[in-house]
Amino acid sequence: MQYPDVFNQEISLNKAVHIYFPQAIPLVAYIDESCLYLKENKCQICVGVCKNNAIDLKQAPVTKDLNVGAVILAAGFEPYDPKVRAEYHYGEFQNVITSMDFERLLSSTGPYSGEILRTSDKKHPHKLAWIQCVGSRQVIEGGNSYCSAVCCTYAQKHVILTKDHDADAECTIFHNDIRSYGKDFERFYDRTNNLPGVRFIRSYTSIVKEDPVTKNVTIRYSTPDDGVKEEEFDMVVLSIGLNPPVGAQETAQKFGIELTAHQYCKLNPANPMETNRRGIFVSGGFQGPIDIPESVFSASGAGSQIGELLDYRRGKLSIERVYPEERDVSAEEPRIGVFVCHCGANIGRVVNVPDTVEYCKTLPYVVHAQEQLFSCATNSAKEITDVTKEKGLNRVVVAACSLRTLEPLFRDTVREAGINQYYFEMPNIREHNSWVHSKEKEVATEKARDLIRMGVARACSLEALQEFELPVNKAALVVGGGVAGMSCSLSIANQGHEVYLLEKDSDLGGITRRVHSTLDGMDVQEYLQDLKRKIYQHPLIHVYTNAVITDATGYVGNFVTTVKSSRGVAEIKHGAAVIAIGADLSTPDEYLYGEDDRVMTHLELEERIHAGDEKVANAESVVMIQCVGCRNEDRNYCSRICCSESIKNALKLKEINPEMDIYILFRDVRTYGLKEDYYREAASKDIRFIRYEENDKPVVEPGESDEGKPVLKVTVTDFVLGNKIELDADVLALAAAIVPSEETNKLAGQFKVVLSPDGFFKEAHVKLRPVEFNTEGVYLCGLAHYPKFLQETINQAYGAAGRVLTLLSHDIVIASGSVCQVDEKKCMGCGACASVCTYGSLAVQETRQGKKVTVNPVLCKGCGLCNAKCPTGAIQLKHFTDDQITSQIDAMVAE
Amino acid sequence: MGEEQLLQEKIQQICASPGASNFGDVLVVGGGISGIQAALDLATAGFKVYMVEKAPSIGGHMAQLDKTFPTNDCSM
Numbered sequence: 001m002q003y004p005d006v007f008n009q010e011i012s013l014n015k016a017v018h019i020y021f022p023q024a025i026p027l028v029a030y031i032d033e034s035c036l037y038l039k040e041n042k043c044q045i046c047v048g049v050c051k052n053n054a055i056d057l058k059q060a061p062v063t064k065d066l067n068v069g070a071v072i073l074a075a076g077f078e079p080y081d082p083k084v085r086a087e088y089h090y091g092e093f094q095n096v097i098t099s100m101d102f103e104r105l106l107s108s109t110g111p112y113s114g115e116i117l118r119t120s121d122k123k124h125p126h127k128l129a130w131i132q133c134v135g136s137r138q139v140i141e142g143g144n145s146y147c148s149a150v151c152c153t154y155a156q157k158h159v160i161l162t163k164d165h166d167a168d169a170e171c172t173i174f175h176n177d178i179r180s181y182g183k184d185f186e187r188f189y190d191r192t193n194n195l196p197g198v199r200f201i202r203s204y205t206s207i208v209k210e211d212p213v214t215k216n217v218t219i220r221y222s223t224p225d226d227g228v229k230e231e232e233f234d235m236v237v238l239s240i241g242l243n244p245p246v247g248a249q250e251t252a253q254k255f256g257i258e259l260t261a262h263q264y265c266k267l268n269p270a271n272p273m274e275t276n277r278r279g280i281f282v283s284g285g286f287q288g289p290i291d292i293p294e295s296v297f298s299a300s301g302a303g304s305q306i307g308e309l310l311d312y313r314r315g316k317l318s319i320e321r322v323y324p325e326e327r328d329v330s331a332e333e334p335r336i337g338v339f340v341c342h343c344g345a346n347i348g349r350v351v352n353v354p355d356t357v358e359y360c361k362t363l364p365y366v367v368h369a370q371e372q373l374f375s376c377a378t379n380s381a382k383e384i385t386d387v388t389k390e391k392g393l394n395r396v397v398v399a400a401c402s403l404r405t406l407e408p409l410f411r412d413t414v415r416e417a418g419i420n421q422y423y424f425e426m427p428n429i430r431e432h433n434s435w436v437h438s439k440e441k442e443v444a445t446e447k448a449r450d451l452i453r454m455g456v457a458r459a460c461s462l463e464a465l466q467e468f469e470l471p472v473n474k475a476a477l478v479v480g481g482g483v484a485g486m487s488c489s490l491s492i493a494n495q496g497h498e499v500y501l502l503e504k505d506s507d508l509g510g511i512t513r514r515v516h517s518t519l520d521g522m523d524v525q526e527y528l529q530d531l532k533r534k535i536y537q538h539p540l541i542h543v544y545t546n547a548v549i550t551d552a553t554g555y556v557g558n559f560v561t562t563v564k565s566s567r568g569v570a571e572i573k574h575g576a577a578v579i580a581i582g583a584d585l586s587t588p589d590e591y592l593y594g595e596d597d598r599v600m601t602h603l604e605l606e607e608r609i610h611a612g613d614e615k616v617a618n619a620e621s622v623v624m625i626q627c628v629g630c631r632n633e634d635r636n637y638c639s640r641i642c643c644s645e646s647i648k649n650a651l652k653l654k655e656i657n658p659e660m661d662i663y664i665l666f667r668d669v670r671t672y673g674l675k676e677d678y679y680r681e682a683a684s685k686d687i688r689f690i691r692y693e694e695n696d697k698p699v700v701e702p703g704e705s706d707e708g709k710p711v712l713k714v715t716v717t718d719f720v721l722g723n724k725i726e727l728d729a730d731v732l733a734l735a736a737a738i739v740p741s742e743e744t745n746k747l748a749g750q751f752k753v754v755l756s757p758d759g760f761f762k763e764a765h766v767k768l769r770p771v772e773f774n775t776e777g778v779y780l781c782g783l784a785h786y787p788k789f790l791q792e793t794i795n796q797a798y799g800a801a802g803r804v805l806t807l808l809s810h811d812i813v814i815a816s817g818s819v820c821q822v823d824e825k826k827c828m829g830c831g832a833c834a835s836v837c838t839y840g841s842l843a844v845q846e847t848r849q850g851k852k853v854t855v856n857p858v859l860c861k862g863c864g865l866c867n868a869k870c871p872t873g874a875i876q877l878k879h880f881t882d883d884q885i886t887s888q889i890d891a892m893v894a895e
Numbered sequence: 896m897g898e899e900q901l902l903q904e905k906i907q908q909i910c911a912s913p914g915a916s917n918f919g920d921v922l923v924v925g926g927g928i929s930g931i932q933a934a935l936d937l938a939t940a941g942f943k944v945y946m947v948e949k950a951p952s953i954g955g956h957m958a959q960l961d962k963t964f965p966t967n968d969c970s971m
């Protein structure tokens with residue numbers, strides 16, 4: 001019996017008893033509702049077939065009572081279902097699919113093993129269209145009024161990936177605003193836009209018809225140049241938005257928490273991970289429509305707050321892992337075990353695994369070889385450990401997938417068998433083989449043999465390495481006393497750690513001192529005063545104002561930073577450092593800024609509104625120009641907050657004087673997520689939005705109104721009407737770009753961290769490690785990372801605190817054994833290696849034999865850069881020595 | 896201080912009691928990327944975590960995605 005596979009969006013079929021998806025955790029088969037026995041009490045074939053007697057059709061749900069101290073609600077989101085609106089013809093026209101369906105089509109574990117095929121005829125579509133904002137930004141029955149915040153960028157991703165699959169594909173995106181508000185999003189958009197055969201068309205659309213024979217789909221749209229048009233596409237992808245999770249109401253009731261009108265969790269604006277019930281926190285999609293990086297740091301943030309709450313019982317219930325004692329095998333002849341993974345069908349479908357296993361048995365020193373369905377599954381890992389022990393193996397080779405993700409897991413299994421974890425080798429026969437050669441099975445099998453032979457050769461020459469245990473100083477240093485730095489400090493200190501908070505100014509607060517309200521009506525100054533008070537009163541937080549870092553040395557767990565401040569010069573020892581130095585507001589050099597006092601930045605306008613400035617309050621007409629100083633060649637990013645900032649100011653001005661004429665000249669209105677509602681409110685209050693293009697900017701000149709009043713004349717091309725219009729402004733507000741703090745470069749050098757192309761600090765991994773640097777022990781939050789709203793900053797600051805605690809809550813930290821070593825005989829002391837080391841782990845020192853380089857192993861990251869520089873081959877990276885690499889190459893060319 | 900000690904003792908008692916297997920520090924509802932990150936962080940920082948997930952596997956919607964923006968690396 002076959003039923004639609006839910007994981008594959010019901011595009012392909014699966015059986016009632018199946019594994020959810022190949023990398024599922026736990027990786028066990030289960031039986032779903034389509035089972036004949038469960039439905040009609042018949043069949044039971046599976047019970048007889050299963051050799052392990054694993055099937056129990058009478059299994060019933062059990063209820064368990066758990067006692068816990070805190071809860072995190074991470075219930076996520078539910079993709080919007082376009083079936084609720086007939087006009088999308090989803091489920092009716094076969095080649096109209098959702099973006100979620102498209103994700104599965106793209107995936108190698110998807111319904112057609114990674115081929116993009118049309119449902120109707122299983123052919124490759126050539127002409128594809130995406131329709132944006134499906135179910136979002138619409139005030140209609142069955143739609144959401146908010147913006148889903150992820151679909152603009154994921155649709156661009158789809159286009160890039162489609163072009164990877166088929167370089168000639170024609171891709172059209174029908175969109176409203178393009179909301180590339182996140183870090184690197186603008187470049188991502190440009191990258192998509194510059195691909196050949198890609199069109200971005202700003203237009204409302206309707207799906208008109210399906211061709212009865214070809215099943216192609218016709219879309220109607222309009223452009224300013226050509227008016228209304230109809231065009232046929234092979235496939236139409238609906239960029240569906242995000243709904244709150246299914247059962248949100250039930251969850252809310254169960255946990256006694258409140259929801260918003262949109263059915264997301266109601267958040268405390270000053271602490272967006274907090275619900276209305278103490279001890280219950282929220283993270284991820286249930287906070288509102290957000291992307292993966294934010295789902296990750298809000299999770300770490302919620303974790304940190306729980307750490308604050310439950311600090312008194314930390315470590316009481318957790319169990320320390322104990323490994324068996326390590327066997328010294330260095331004198332033994334290699335005894336290698338090879339485990340070849342099928343990765344479900346990922347490898348097995350392409351590579352002939354049984355044959356490969358037989359081949360492995362013929363390789364030198366291989367005493368055991370076997371296949372495994374999923375080597376990474378818990379039971380398989382256990383099998384590796386057991387076999388290693390039983391057969392007395394002293395080297396393990398797992399031929400499977402990416403070493404980057406799974407090496408730690410397998411090293412662990414080797415350790416469990418009492419073998420040094422560096423006696424492990426992992427040829428990648430998935431990414432490097434079966435995925436890229438999926439159509440050439442024989443060649444792929446041959447390549448798998450080659451890769452494994454090389455791996456086995458290297459395994460022979462591997463050496464046991466010892467990792468370093470470094471003590472952890474329990475204090476943290478936080479650089480920057482804005483909201484990010486303060487929130488982060490507070491959370492760390494509330495978990496019992498000393499915090500040194502450095503602020504270069506004479507007072508805490510940063511840029512937030514100039515902000516007075518948020519769109520959702522929070523009193524920012526009151527919040528800030530409260531936060532500052534908590535900081536100053538906290539016994540574990542030491543504030544250093546007028547602080548300048550003069551020197552920063554050390555490494556994870558053991559930093560030493562020298563600071564000059566109002567307290568004099570201090571040498572601070574700390575285990576972790578957080579960079580939270582914020583950002584600056586750019587000074588516009590256009591639109592008469594600095595020449596005419598009616599021209600101001602959006603932030604200056606906010607300050608003036610708050611101060612009750614008469615010129616502003618009595619203005620008849622206010623014009624705001626967006627994207628001033630960014631989204632251009634020099635600064636190819638969006639400052640993210642300015643669209644909402646201007647709308648906030650506009651709404652405030654309308655409160656003061658509903659008759660005021662307000663014009664916002666924009667390129668895209670980027671009120672992403674729940675902020676969209678305020679854009680709508682602004683539009684409904686007669687605030688006029690006029691779009692301009694980068695190459696046709698507004699022009700500002702002093703002039704006179706028809707009544708003879710001195711005004712600023714703002715001329716702009718209106719793309720809807722297609723003509724130039726002239727606006728009279730009493731006040732002109734510029735949405736000035738947010739730019740990296742001028743301290744950025746200096747600090748990056750001191751803490752040996754790197755910057756993104758836009759000059760903000762670069763996190764270790766955009767999605768998986770969004771609040772830390774590659775340099776261990778150094779963390780990041782707030783505007784220093786990228787422009788963001790107060791709420792997002794708070795989320796991220798707690799997130800950074802959470803990550804800091806994963807370090808500071810331990811007494812020791814482990815550093816890799818794969819570090820450089822110098823053969824002093826060969827070293828001529830030229831220092832070429834030291835000059836390329838980004839981590840400062842190499843130093844030239846005077847010895848009796850002359851100048852020699854020494855390695856500080858705890859600083860070395862094992863990048864190998866120095867190895868390539870050394871003219872004499874004196875410096876080698878352990879675990880990647882020349883011998884080990886040449887043995888691989890020799891094995892490759894041997895046959 | 897006295898109160899805290901009492902609390903500590905109480906916790907130790909509960910941990911040692913036969914029902915201890917039902918006693919944890921944190922419950923994480925939902926095993927998507929957010930829930931997973933929270934659980935990992937908390938466990939690393941010394942807490943015992945229970946995770947509940949209504950689907951047959953953890954991973955949430957991210958597991959269904961092919962690659963993820965803006966770096967387009969694999970979401971698995």
Ligand SMILES: Cc1cc2nc3c(=O)[nH]c(=O)nc-3n(C[C@H](O)[C@H](O)[C@H](O)COP(=O)(O)OP(=O)(O)OC[C@H]3O[C@@H](n4cnc5c(N)ncnc54)[C@H](O)[C@@H]3O)c2cc1C
Pocket residue numbers: 074075076077078079099100103150154157240241245246247251283284285286290291292293295924925926927928929930947948949950953954955956957960962963964965
């Ligand atoms: C088509 C599409 C493409 C996307 N592409 C990208 C991208 O490229 N990059 C990016 O950054 N973001 C992307 N996103 C957004 C991304 O998917 C989300 O930001 C992210 O998955 C949210 O993670 P989460 O853990 O909060 O939620 P989810 O992934 O939804 O996880 C929540 C989990 O909780 C479970 N659950 C729910 N309720 C309960 C309950 N009561 N009890 C137990 N378990 C429960 C659910 O089954 C689910 O497993 C995309 C979204 C879509 C729709």
Ligand code: SF4
Pocket residue numbers: 132133134136137146147148149150151152153176177178179239241672673
């Ligand atoms: S504007 Fe918002 S809702 Fe519309 S596609 Fe872009 S992100 Fe999604």
Ligand code: SF4
Pocket residue numbers: 181626627628630631637638639640641642643644667668669670735
């Ligand atoms: S005004 Fe700011 S937020 Fe809006 S699009 Fe321009 S740079 Fe982005």
